[in-house]
Amino acid sequence: MDSxxxxxxxxxxxxxxxxxxxxxxxxxxxxxxxxxxxxxxACNAASYLSRQSGRNRTVLIDYVNHPEYISYKNLVxxxxxxxxxxxxxEIPSTHVPFDFDTFQxxxxxxxxxxxxxxxxxxxxxxxxxxxEQILPILRASSSLPFxxxxxxxxxxxxxxxxxxxxxxxxxxxxxxxxxxVVILTRNEGYRKQKSKLSWMIQRLYRKNPALxxxxxxxxxxYNQTLDHIEANRENYFIIQPSTPLEVARIxxxxxxxxxxxxxxxxxxxxxxxxxxxxxxKRALVKETV
Numbered sequence: 001m002d003s004x005x006x007x008x009x010x011x012x013x014x015x016x017x018x019x020x021x022x023x024x025x026x027x028x029x030x031x032x033x034x035x036x037x038x039x040x041x042a043c044n045a046a047s048y049l050s051r052q053s054g055r056n057r058t059v060l061i062d063y064v065n066h067p068e069y070i071s072y073k074n075l076v077x078x079x080x081x082x083x084x085x086x087x088x089x090e091i092p093s094t095h096v097p098f099d100f101d102t103f104q105x106x107x108x109x110x111x112x113x114x115x116x117x118x119x120x121x122x123x124x125x126x127x128x129x130x131x132e133q134i135l136p137i138l139r140a141s142s143s144l145p146f147x148x149x150x151x152x153x154x155x156x157x158x159x160x161x162x163x164x165x166x167x168x169x170x171x172x173x174x175x176x177x178x179x180x181v182v183i184l185t186r187n188e189g190y191r192k193q194k195s196k197l198s199w200m201i202q203r204l205y206r207k208n209p210a211l212x213x214x215x216x217x218x219x220x221x222y223n224q225t226l227d228h229i230e231a232n233r234e235n236y237f238i239i240q241p242s243t244p245l246e247v248a249r250i251x252x253x254x255x256x257x258x259x260x261x262x263x264x265x266x267x268x269x270x271x272x273x274x275x276x277x278x279x280x281k282r283a284l285v286k287e288t289v
Contacts, residue, residue, distance in 0.1 A: 004179045004282065005172035006032040010039025010162040011185035012144070012249030013064070016257045018183045019056035020264025021239055022048040028272065034177055036111040036124075036168050038161030039142045041183070046138060049110055049127075050103035058096050059087070061257045070252055081147040081250065088139040104131050111175070113161030113168050114140045117150050120210030122164040124171060125153075145215055146204070164214050167225045169236070179282040181275070182229065184240035191226065192219040237278050242267050 008018055022044055025031070037045040047055040063069055068083035075081045092098035110127035114137070125137045133153060140151035140158035150157040165171060172180055195201065198216045205212035229236050247253075247260045 002033060003177050004032055004181065004279065005034040005036060005169075005175070005177035006045075007167065007169050007172050007180050007182045008035070008037030008041030008045055009167050009182070009184050009186075010037070010041045010142075010160070012040055013060070013251040013257065014185040014245065014247050014249060014260070015040025015044055016056075016060045016247065016261045017185050017241055017264040018044045019060055020261040020266075021183050021268040022056065023053065023261075024265045024268040024272070026051065026053050030272075030275075031108060032181065033107070034109045034111075034172065034175065036113065036172050036175075037141075038113040038165060038168060039144075040185075042112045042141045042161065043138050045110060046098070046103065046134060049106045049108055050099040051106075052099055052102075055096055055098075057261055059091055061254055061261060063091065063095070064252055064254060064257060070250060075147065079149050081144075082142075084139055084143070084148055088135050088142075092135060098135075100134075103127075103134065109175075111168075111171065112137050112141050113165045113171065114158035115161060115163040115165075115211070115214060117157045117159055117208050117211045120164065120208070120212075120214035122161065122168075122171070123156065123158060145201070145211075159211070163211075163218055164221070166218065166222050167229075169225060169229060179235050179237075179279075181237045181239070184238060187241050187244060188238075192222040194219050235282075237275055239267060239271065 018041055026048060035045050035049065044056050066086065068074065068086045070082055072081065074083055112125045114123050114125065116123045130137060136151055136153055140153055141161040143149065143151055144160045145163065150159050167182065167184065169180055169182060195216060201215050202212045205215070241263060243263065247256050251257060
């Protein structure tokens, strides 16, 4: 599967759908040489590349009712709605250990998108150069505006990668991939609407006007990316929820989360043969180019 990129959208707790898709892929030894993700997509990809079957389900569903996982007390005390210390420190180091060795030794390329708060532009890390800092990078890529403080890595401050590159297909293309398997966390036909809180965003981030502009313009970039995919549909294999979503970005219902996880698994299982056929055709296309 050379020159085929696996592209993972974020989406907060909607990322449990991606976890289900990747679980099926792991069980069937379906790996791509290039993986790129933002926010929840990047977090799911890390466990996929560390070959830890079941880990994403445990972290996303079994721990969701932990008092520190999603808490408005966190938002008041620490300015973070999600328990970032719990999710990106305690869980991977103690409760559900992350297999750093397998992750580092994996041959796949792994690119993680964040947003530089000063430039308002996407900033990308990769496993080869930055793998030792994987947890703070994942934390940065998942730090939503208003819900978490920026994360400093080296000399830069970062927020959620989904702000500036929510579906990072252009980066995958720029890195040399001619075909892309894209896992989305929204239904077919979804388009993002302009935020009604643009004035608040500009006020709260007045010291970072480039970031404020990136946040308020996110809907345009998101929709333009979907338009780009549709205009080049032969190069993309899209996996997305087959039925209307009942899970929000911030979701604590284990029943709804489990249902969406199972939906992701079932959707991928149903389309496994279709994906194999598409990959074979794309390989033939590459040979004739």
